[in-house]
Amino acid sequence: MFKVKNIIPNDRTRKTWRGYLGAYLMILPAIIFLGVFVIYPMIHIVELSLYKGNGTNPYKQFVGLSNYRTIFFVKTDFLEALKNTAVYTVSIVVILMFMSLMFALWMFKDRKINKFAQTAFFTPHLVAAVSCAFIFSWLFSSDTYGLFNTILKIFGVAPVNWLGDTRTAMFCIIFMNTWKSIGYYALILMSALKAIPPEIYEAARLDNASSRKTFWKITLPMLSPQLFFMLITITIGSFKVFDSVRLMTGGGPGTSTQVISLYIYNYAFQRGNSLGIGAAAGVVLMLILIVVTMIDFRGFERRVHYQ
Amino acid sequence: MDKSQVLKRRQMTRRMRLYLPKLPGDIFKLLVVLMFAFPFYWMLITAFKTYSEAIVVPPTLWPKNFTFESYKAINELGLGMWRYALNTIIITLSVVALQLAIMVPAAYAFAKKRFPLQGLLFGVVLIAFMVPEQIRYISIFLMMSKAKLINTLWPQIIPFGADAFGIFMLRQGFKQIPDEIIECAKLDNATELQVMAKIMLPMSKSTMITIAMFSFIARWNSYFWPLVMTMNDSVRPLTMAIERLRDAEQGLIWNNIMAGNSILVLPVIIVFLFASKKIIQAFAYKGMK
Numbered sequence: 001m002f003k004v005k006n007i008i009p010n011d012r013t014r015k016t017w018r019g020y021l022g023a024y025l026m027i028l029p030a031i032i033f034l035g036v037f038v039i040y041p042m043i044h045i046v047e048l049s050l051y052k053g054n055g056t057n058p059y060k061q062f063v064g065l066s067n068y069r070t071i072f073f074v075k076t077d078f079l080e081a082l083k084n085t086a087v088y089t090v091s092i093v094v095i096l097m098f099m100s101l102m103f104a105l106w107m108f109k110d111r112k113i114n115k116f117a118q119t120a121f122f123t124p125h126l127v128a129a130v131s132c133a134f135i136f137s138w139l140f141s142s143d144t145y146g147l148f149n150t151i152l153k154i155f156g157v158a159p160v161n162w163l164g165d166t167r168t169a170m171f172c173i174i175f176m177n178t179w180k181s182i183g184y185y186a187l188i189l190m191s192a193l194k195a196i197p198p199e200i201y202e203a204a205r206l207d208n209a210s211s212r213k214t215f216w217k218i219t220l221p222m223l224s225p226q227l228f229f230m231l232i233t234i235t236i237g238s239f240k241v242f243d244s245v246r247l248m249t250g251g252g253p254g255t256s257t258q259v260i261s262l263y264i265y266n267y268a269f270q271r272g273n274s275l276g277i278g279a280a281a282g283v284v285l286m287l288i289l290i291v292v293t294m295i296d297f298r299g300f301e302r303r304v305h306y307q
Numbered sequence: 308m309d310k311s312q313v314l315k316r317r318q319m320t321r322r323m324r325l326y327l328p329k330l331p332g333d334i335f336k337l338l339v340v341l342m343f344a345f346p347f348y349w350m351l352i353t354a355f356k357t358y359s360e361a362i363v364v365p366p367t368l369w370p371k372n373f374t375f376e377s378y379k380a381i382n383e384l385g386l387g388m389w390r391y392a393l394n395t396i397i398i399t400l401s402v403v404a405l406q407l408a409i410m411v412p413a414a415y416a417f418a419k420k421r422f423p424l425q426g427l428l429f430g431v432v433l434i435a436f437m438v439p440e441q442i443r444y445i446s447i448f449l450m451m452s453k454a455k456l457i458n459t460l461w462p463q464i465i466p467f468g469a470d471a472f473g474i475f476m477l478r479q480g481f482k483q484i485p486d487e488i489i490e491c492a493k494l495d496n497a498t499e500l501q502v503m504a505k506i507m508l509p510m511s512k513s514t515m516i517t518i519a520m521f522s523f524i525a526r527w528n529s530y531f532w533p534l535v536m537t538m539n540d541s542v543r544p545l546t547m548a549i550e551r552l553r554d555a556e557q558g559l560i561w562n563n564i565m566a567g568n569s570i571l572v573l574p575v576i577i578v579f580l581f582a583s584k585k586i587i588q589a590f591a592y593k594g595m596k
Contacts, residue, residue, distance in 0.1 A: 019422070023420040025412075026412035026415060026416035026499075029412070029413070029469070030410065030412075030413035030469040033409060034431055034432065034435045035431070037447060037466040037467075037468070037469075040446065041438075041442065041445070042443070045446055048446070107336065113333055113336060116340070117336060117337075119583065120343060121340070121343055123344065123347055123576075124343070126524060126576060127347065128527070128528030128568075128572065128575075129530060130530045130546045130549055130568075130571070131350065132346075134549075134564050134565070134568055135346045135565075138561060143362070144364045145366060150364065179343070179346070236437055239439060240440060242531050261439070261531075265531075268444075268445050278445065282441065282445060285439075285441065286438070289437055289438070289439070
């Protein structure tokens with residue numbers, strides 16, 4: 001009797017510890033990779049931002065917070081980049097969320113034409129940003145063969161220098177990225193729409209709820225986890241917009257499409273001894289991401305309804 | 308005989324009458340689809356045009372002289388398209404294989420095991436999901452050049468070993484598998500490896516395929532990372548070779564550029580056609596969580 005009492009707890013602890021060890025071994029490779037290639041760089045970039053240096057000698061001279069002073073108070077190009085990124089982020093979040101919701105509602109039902117449309121809308125997501133940038137540089141081209149200008153000409157409108165005009169350049173970038181990602185987000189919403197149990201709509205219909213009320217009180221709350229996921233991924237994605245900007249406008253004309261990621265790229269290794277400035281801009285971007293993600297979480301915490 | 312025909316016709320007219328109100332909406336839908344697919348179509352057909360036709364006004368919707376000249380022309384650039392394509396293939400396949408090997412056990416442990424510090428460690432995964440490449444590359448570049456790896460393909464492979472988005476999604480997928488099944492298997496003396504290979508993986512096949520495909524697309528199409536991680540032409544992937552088509556001295560040869568883009572997109576489309584059903588399935592599961 002005593003023996004039994006003693007053995008069972010011992011055996012159990014050994015088993016749990018062996019279980020823990022197994023679990024740790026399973027996640028170990030992933031944690032090592034994330035530690036070396038995500039967590040360490042995040043800390044390292046803070047250190048780098050305190051030095052003046054370059055690619056071969058990043059720690060040339062300790063300058064304290066002077067890099068931050070430079071980007072915020074001495075030069076104006078960083079603030080310009082921040083502003084452009086904010087414009088891009090707000091526009092793309094609003095446009096993508098609204099339009100993918102419309103598209104999803106329009107064709108989530110199981111019909112042949114919808115299946116075809118879903119695939120067609122998803123296709124741009126497969127095309128590399130490099131290719132998309134080329135295609136749209138061409139469509140927006142100010143030369144006579146540019147398609148959008150050809151269309152304008154039919155209606156008798158004077159040609160627009162789409163990518164070369166400070167007023168339209170950012171619009172072109174937003175337009176292209178909307179085209180590229182809308183199918184992906186619409187697909188996420190469509191799967192969620194299909195998963196809403198029809199009984200709920202049935203009940204609403206029996207209660208004579210108007211279709212507008214049904215949308216606001218049933219459809220939208222049921223989609224909230226997906227909308228939340230979208231909000232986070234679109235926001236984070238918009239902060240790293242790079243390929244399309246670099247290839248379509250290169251940040252220009254002037255600084256009208258200069259965004260943070262391009263700013264970091266330009267300073268980190270492309271110029272002499274400005275690695276620290278690029279790193280400081282990276283730290284600022286990191287802080288912004290943390291704050292924005294926290295706001296996203298807070299704002300949605302109470303409104304997200306998990307099924 | 309006569310009667311059944313009449314019946315059939317009546318049925319047809321009834322079906323038509325039901326469908327007719329939907330017709331304008333469907334036509335509009337098709338128009339929107341066409342507008343959406345147009346840039347993509349444009350890319351594919353321009354690759355088969357001659358240069359003079361590619362810039363003609365008004366543009367032609369179908370090449371008058373169907374030619375493969377552009378594909379030949381771009382192969383003479385730099386080290387030749389095939390060399391860059393080979394780099395892309397090696398990088399992409401290595402990343403996908405490495406990621407699956409690292410992600411599957413991690414996602415399994417996060418989904419089905421309880422252990423101390425689990426929340427904190429999963430927090431690391433969530434943070435990694437948030438931090439963009441533009442913040443990480445500075446430090447990783449210095450790391451790689453210190454290790455003298457810059458002129459190899461490694462800097463484009465190992466930093467992507469663990470993909471936070473993949474771990475997150477796969478964990479969701481694993482969580483949907485009932486614990487009872489695993490316990491049953493363990494009662495039959497199945498090892499962890501057997502549980503994973505015989506239960507977890509087959510039951511979350513569509514999630515796996517989706518993750519593998521997204522990671523495939525991301526690597527295949529990546530431009531920023533090779534741009535900042537390579538100093539030498541011999542390790543550059545296809546995306547960078549295509550960017551170079553723009554720098555050609557003769558100005559923008561659109562038919563050549565589009566031929567390069569077509570080569571780049573073709574494998575992705577093929578992979579997608581094989582996986583598309585699974586992807587929609589995986590998303591549907593996520594919707595039902």
